[in-house]
Amino acid sequence: MEPSNPNIDRRQFLKTSSSVALFIGASGLLPQLVSCSDQKQMATLARTESLTAWVRLSEDGEMTVYNPAAEMGQGSMTSLPLLFAEEMDADWSRVRVEFAPQEAEIYGGEGWRPGTKLMFTVGSRTTNSYYTVMRKAGAQARHVLLYSAAKHWDVPLNELTTANGVVTHAGSKRQMDYGSLVPLLELPDPLAEIEEGDLKHPKEFQLVGKVIPRTEIPAKVDGSAQFAIDIRLPDMVYGVMERGNLHGATPTLTNESEIRTMDGVLKIVTLPYAIGIIASSLEQALEAKKHLKIDWSTSAASSHNSQEVYEVYEKMASKTKPGKILIQKGDVAAAMKKASKTYTADFRNDYVCHAQMEPLNAVVQVAADLQSADVWVGSQQGPDTKLGVPTILGIPPEKVNVHLQYLGGGFGRRSMNDFVEECTLLAREVAPRPLKLMWTREDDFTYGAFRPLSLQRIEAGTDSAGRLISFSHCVVGDGGNLVASGAANDHYDIPNQLAEWREASNGIRLKHWRAVGHGPNKFAIECTIDEIAHDQGIDPVAFRRKLMSDSPRALATLEKAAELSDWNGVTLPGRAKGVAFVEHGSLGTGICEISIDRDTGVIRVHNFWIALDAGVVVHPDNVRAQMEGGILMGMSSVLKEQITIEKGRVQQKNFNTYELLRMQEIPDTIETYLIDSEMHPEGVGETATPMVACAIANAFLKLTGKPLRHMPFTPDRVLEVLNS
Amino acid sequence: MPAYTLTVNGKVHRVEVAEGTSLLWVLREHLGFTGTKYGCGIALCGACVIHIDSQPVRACVLNIEAVSQNQSITTIEGLSESGDHPVQRAWIEAQAPQCGYCQSGQIMQAAALLESNPNPSRQEIKSYMSSVLCRCGTYMRILKAVELAAEQQPQKES
Ligand code: FES
Ligand code: FES
Numbered sequence: 001m002e003p004s005n006p007n008i009d010r011r012q013f014l015k016t017s018s019s020v021a022l023f024i025g026a027s028g029l030l031p032q033l034v035s036c037s038d039q040k041q042m043a044t045l046a047r048t049e050s051l052t053a054w055v056r057l058s059e060d061g062e063m064t065v066y067n068p069a070a071e072m073g074q075g076s077m078t079s080l081p082l083l084f085a086e087e088m089d090a091d092w093s094r095v096r097v098e099f100a101p102q103e104a105e106i107y108g109g110e111g112w113r114p115g116t117k118l119m120f121t122v123g124s125r126t127t128n129s130y131y132t133v134m135r136k137a138g139a140q141a142r143h144v145l146l147y148s149a150a151k152h153w154d155v156p157l158n159e160l161t162t163a164n165g166v167v168t169h170a171g172s173k174r175q176m177d178y179g180s181l182v183p184l185l186e187l188p189d190p191l192a193e194i195e196e197g198d199l200k201h202p203k204e205f206q207l208v209g210k211v212i213p214r215t216e217i218p219a220k221v222d223g224s225a226q227f228a229i230d231i232r233l234p235d236m237v238y239g240v241m242e243r244g245n246l247h248g249a250t251p252t253l254t255n256e257s258e259i260r261t262m263d264g265v266l267k268i269v270t271l272p273y274a275i276g277i278i279a280s281s282l283e284q285a286l287e288a289k290k291h292l293k294i295d296w297s298t299s300a301a302s303s304h305n306s307q308e309v310y311e312v313y314e315k316m317a318s319k320t321k322p323g324k325i326l327i328q329k330g331d332v333a334a335a336m337k338k339a340s341k342t343y344t345a346d347f348r349n350d351y352v353c354h355a356q357m358e359p360l361n362a363v364v365q366v367a368a369d370l371q372s373a374d375v376w377v378g379s380q381q382g383p384d385t386k387l388g389v390p391t392i393l394g395i396p397p398e399k400v401n402v403h404l405q406y407l408g409g410g411f412g413r414r415s416m417n418d419f420v421e422e423c424t425l426l427a428r429e430v431a432p433r434p435l436k437l438m439w440t441r442e443d444d445f446t447y448g449a450f451r452p453l454s455l456q457r458i459e460a461g462t463d464s465a466g467r468l469i470s471f472s473h474c475v476v477g478d479g480g481n482l483v484a485s486g487a488a489n490d491h492y493d494i495p496n497q498l499a500e501w502r503e504a505s506n507g508i509r510l511k512h513w514r515a516v517g518h519g520p521n522k523f524a525i526e527c528t529i530d531e532i533a534h535d536q537g538i539d540p541v542a543f544r545r546k547l548m549s550d551s552p553r554a555l556a557t558l559e560k561a562a563e564l565s566d567w568n569g570v571t572l573p574g575r576a577k578g579v580a581f582v583e584h585g586s587l588g589t590g591i592c593e594i595s596i597d598r599d600t601g602v603i604r605v606h607n608f609w610i611a612l613d614a615g616v617v618v619h620p621d622n623v624r625a626q627m628e629g630g631i632l633m634g635m636s637s638v639l640k641e642q643i644t645i646e647k648g649r650v651q652q653k654n655f656n657t658y659e660l661l662r663m664q665e666i667p668d669t670i671e672t673y674l675i676d677s678e679m680h681p682e683g684v685g686e687t688a689t690p691m692v693a694c695a696i697a698n699a700f701l702k703l704t705g706k707p708l709r710h711m712p713f714t715p716d717r718v719l720e721v722l723n724s
Numbered sequence: 725m726p727a728y729t730l731t732v733n734g735k736v737h738r739v740e741v742a743e744g745t746s747l748l749w750v751l752r753e754h755l756g757f758t759g760t761k762y763g764c765g766i767a768l769c770g771a772c773v774i775h776i777d778s779q780p781v782r783a784c785v786l787n788i789e790a791v792s793q794n795q796s797i798t799t800i801e802g803l804s805e806s807g808d809h810p811v812q813r814a815w816i817e818a819q820a821p822q823c824g825y826c827q828s829g830q831i832m833q834a835a836a837l838l839e840s841n842p843n844p845s846r847q848e849i850k851s852y853m854s855s856v857l858c859r860c861g862t863y864m865r866i867l868k869a870v871e872l873a874a875e876q877q878p879q880k881e882s
Contacts, residue, residue: 072822072823073821073822073823073824073860074822075822213816213819214819216824217815217816217819217820217821217824218807218816219824220821220824220827221807221812221815221816221820221821221827221831222759222800222801222803222804222806222807222812223757223758223759223760223799223800223801223828224759224801224807225824226758227761227825229758229761229762230752230758232753232756232758238753263742281741281749281753281754282749282753283741283742283745283746283749284742287742355859356823356825356859357761357763357769357771357823357825357826357857357858357859357860358761358763358823358825359762359763406823406824406825407823408761408823408824408825409823409825409859409860410823411859440765441763441764441765441766441769621819622819625819625822625862625865628861628862628864628865629822629860629861629862630861631861632861632862632863632864633859633860633861636859636861654764654765654766654768655764655766655768655769655857656766656768660857660859661861661863662854662855662857662863663849663850663853663854663856663863663866663867664850664851664854666850666863666864666867670864
């Protein structure tokens with residue numbers, strides 16, 4: 001039963017319950033105490049009162065803090081609750097963490113537009129956008145505890161102190177832990193507003209910035225961590241789909257009657273782009289899928305050949321009419337005329353696929369009356385926190401309950417809802433039975449949504465003193481911001497700059513892929529810088545040092561990375577170092593050391609050094625893990641990964657044709673130095689990956705005098721360059 | 725549908741599934757041992773590594789009828805009583821997992837390595853562990869964890 005009056009006598013609640021939730025409004029910070037015996041009631045209250053439950057306290061001192069972000073390995077299950085616990089002065093060893101209910105109005109961080117709210121784990125924004133929200137909520141929770149203790153002891157609040165989950169009144173030598181305060185909790189009225197200035201100074205942090213084990217790791221080593229793919233429900237059926245390998249093609253099933261009679265097949269569902277099968281078991285569904293005979297129509301992608309399209313892109317880049325202007329500073333045309341030396345180069349980037357280890361999947365249960373639904377999913381959430389399900393079912397968002405699970409990798413792929421929508425469409429057919437939709441690995445590749453193929457044409461000019469005075473960067477490709485992001489050079493002092501995007505359209509499904517356009521665009525920018533430095537006989541670090549003279553934070557990462565890597569020291573014969581600077585929220589300089597097997601064309605990365613300025617580092621070990629992972633994913637994509645398309649058809653199906661980096665290929669060390677800072681935290685998940693292509697290519701240039709300008713640097717391409 | 729009997733983590737289980745069903749689906753979808761993961765279905769990623777009679781095998785390419793009741797299947801859930809196998813402890817100490825999806829396979833592979841070679845060289849670890857993919861790029865820490873586990877395990881009398 002839901003109470004009709006949310007303001008019902010709170011003491012009554014408290015008496016009947018051994019734990020309370022502290023509701024804290026995001027605006028106005030009005031806390032409420034509510035018994036947590038009824039989750040539904042909490043949700044209703046949260047909705048009607050627009051208050052946020054961030055923490056649940058129980059008398060035994062256990063507390064649960066809600067994490068509003070998805071956990072895909074980036075550590076939100078630890079870093080966000082840590083911020084809350086920091087300001088609450090909680091005993092971290094008693095803190096449990098749960099995913100917050102998926103209600104953006106309540107738990108959302110700041111959306112893209114001011115005044116909007118979003119639960120969206122993308123763009124490395126999590127820590128950045130929740131840093132203040134979580135700390136203010138924690139401080140408010142602490143304030144309520146202090147207020148209640150002051151009342152109970154009848155002492156002034158400002159004589160109380162807190163530490164590690166205990167309130168102390170030094171004057172009377174009394175102490176009470178937070179759990180014991182639960183039955184005594186009272187709300188201050190009116191409530192003090194927590195201002196930024198009331199929060200701890202970074203120097204006072206007890207938990208933030210310390211070595212803290214990640215909360216969810218024990219569950220990830222004993223098999224108990226639950227991913228959506230692990231959900232099993234009574235009476236559950238299975239759905240699979242054949243989507244073909246020609247994006248946008250329409251299927252015609254030619255052996256429907258045969259499929260219908262196969263063991264376990266319950267239904268066949270035709271979508272505009274796929275044939276879906278619902279069966280009693282997964283193996284039956286997959287078996288039926290294998291037997292499908294489908295005629296596919298042509299599509300907009302039919303004439304697309306990924307390796308030939310570069311010719312078209314080159315022509316597009318050569319047209320005099322510019323595309324959409326992304327950045328304009330000074331006058332590049334005039335500067336190029338004045339330049340004493342000019343440079344031009346084209347960089348190419350093939351399609352890459354997310355290949356997150358957990359293939360896409362979801363479980364959806366639609367109620368018999370089709371008026372509500374439950375969704376179990378690993379999702380990076382989305383602009384629509386209910387993941388498109390309400391629209392499909394024609395029901396209000398509050399009728400859809402999303403149970404967020406751990407994500408077996410996201411990298412941008414799980415910020416798209418296609419698989420959740422598919423699952424809903426199938427589940428509606430069998431309502432009220434729950435349905436698990438499984439993508440096979442083959443589905444994941446052939447019907448992937450790729451980082452777009454792109455071409456970058458750079459034209460740059462230096463003056464007689466060798467100063468870089470003009471830099472124009474033309475991006476040709478499909479997908480708008482997917483190819484355009486990362487073209488800015490905010491930390492290089494180049495007086496005349498132009499970045500523009502020329503749109504191509506190939507009918508291929510595209511999506512944000514870790515670091516998005518930063519990978520390809522930094523590749524073009526950072527390699528051009530080295531090619532110029534190389535041509536002018538200037539050391540690449542020295543060259544960047546000049547360019548960064550107005551950006552002390554960026555420069556500090558450069559100097560530190562140079563120091564870490566012993567940039568000016570002697571390198572072993574056959575090896576060389578290459579440098580790259582990347583900004584993606586945080587600022588980082590990466591330096592790698594490579595060697596090349598000139599017979600096979602295999603590039604070996606021996607070491608990687610990174611200096612990172614991410615502002616306040618909430619969880620340092622995790623930031624290091626993100627750097628390591630970012631570098632290794634970068635190496636994988638830069639050295640090996642390539643989706644190719646022939647006559648519109650995706651050629652790769654599984655890890656035999658789309659190879660990922662394996663442990664044999666890792667560097668000896670990846671060393672990260674975190675620069676001390678008290679600035680607002682910036683995202684770290686996407687800063688390392690874009691360093692890799694540029695740092696490797698720049699080391700290659702140093703070693704061989706030849707540029708690598710086409711990603712990935714597969715052995716055959718490397719040999720071609722070496723023999724050119 | 726034919727019935728099969730399997731011994732998983734020391735207990736006997738009976739399932740009715742079609743002949744040719746992969747052991748991976750039997751373990752995950754029929755018996756609920758969901759710690760063993762699906763990643764590729766063709767023996768290339770190692771997400772599904774389990775032990776059969778102490779040998780690491782890939783459940784995805786093993787058909788149900790290829791396993792007999794007398795064989796002892798161990799999944800990640802059965803590797804230790806309470807998640808404290810030396811490899812699991814080392815994994816926590818190294819803070820190895822990121823998304824965690826590949827980690828059951830990694831751990832089962834590592835446990836099998838140390839079972840057959842308690843003191844592997846770094847190169848031996850890399851080559852043995854290379855058959856298990858991690859997209860999050862946790863290899864640096866996996867390597868460290870295997871080395872830690874090798875140091876920490878009780879030294880066997882030879
Ligand atoms: S799922 Fe078995 S090896 Fe990939
Ligand atoms: S931890 Fe994510 S795939 Fe290995």
